[in-house]
């Protein structure tokens with residue numbers, strides 16, 4: 001698994017900052033030129049012919065090759081995200097973040113030094129490398145303490161006039177826990193997540209969603225509200241006691257999308273708010289937390305998790321009314337999301353039919 005940590009490069013001397021700026025400027029220009037070329041001619045590949053299409057650059061062949069690679073990747077990513085959002089794709093503008101691997105950078109951690117680490121970086125001058133100091137940050141130390149190793153790969157970017165490097169850390173394999181609780185988690189509408197233990201994560205979720213709705217789309221306040229929602233959800237995930245858990249079952253995302261449509265348990269607006277995209281994000285963060293804590297996160301395919309009774313198995317749409325679940329057959333009553341998480345757990349453990357079917 002991989003993690004990243006951002007470090008500031010503000011301790012760099014002015015002379016080095018100038019060299020960095022010159023390199024970045026030229027690099028940015030060339031990436032954009034390659035994007036223009038590849039956009040015109042979709043057969044453009046990472047090869048000598050394509051590289052030779054730009055001649056008047058101060059970049060080394062190695063940097064040029066990297067710039068072409070990044071240009072092609074930028075186009076691929078732009079097309080992918082346009083497709084996902086169902087939008088028309090337009091030619092991307094390079095954002096200026098240089099992705100550099102071991103051909104250009106070497107990272108040294110030196111405890112004895114005043115600064116905590118150095119990035120050795122190739123510049124525009126052939127054979128000339130500059131040493132850029134950085135201080136170790138809390139997140140970086142956290143990963144290093146958890147036996148992650150630094151890769152010689154960085155994302156270099158300028159933000160508000162300062163330089164930052166995104167460092168990449170890697171840990172080989174995760175040994176999942178063999179002892180601990182097994183739980184199910186349901187992604188709901190009022191609470192972000194409901195656990196089969198009865199715990200709810202993100203009780204105030206709706207407050208953040210409503211806040212987003214009140215803002216004008218794409219305004220600065222709207223963006224701020226999105227960030228607030230994300231921060232809230234991420235913080236809330238810390239309330240789960242991962243130390244006591246070995247396995248978590250969640251509903252498969254594609255499955256949720258399909259079921260939501262079929263069961264129509266949510267009205268159109270709610271579906272929009274709770275877009276599968278936000279759930280994917282939340283599950284992504286949950287997955288990170290699980291990896292860090294050696295917890296196995298497994299997704300199950302099931303239907304009617306919100307309609308089936310976790311006690312007697314009876315499935316009926318009217319079992320669920322809003323936030324309350326009350327079985328028409330056995331009168332079992334529980335919070336609807338908690339009840340759904342119990343069904344997800346049962347399917348995960350193999351106690352229920354796979355998938356739950358209405359014929360049961």
Ligand SMILES: [Zn+2]
Nearest residue numbers: 309312327330
């Ligand atoms: Zn029942």
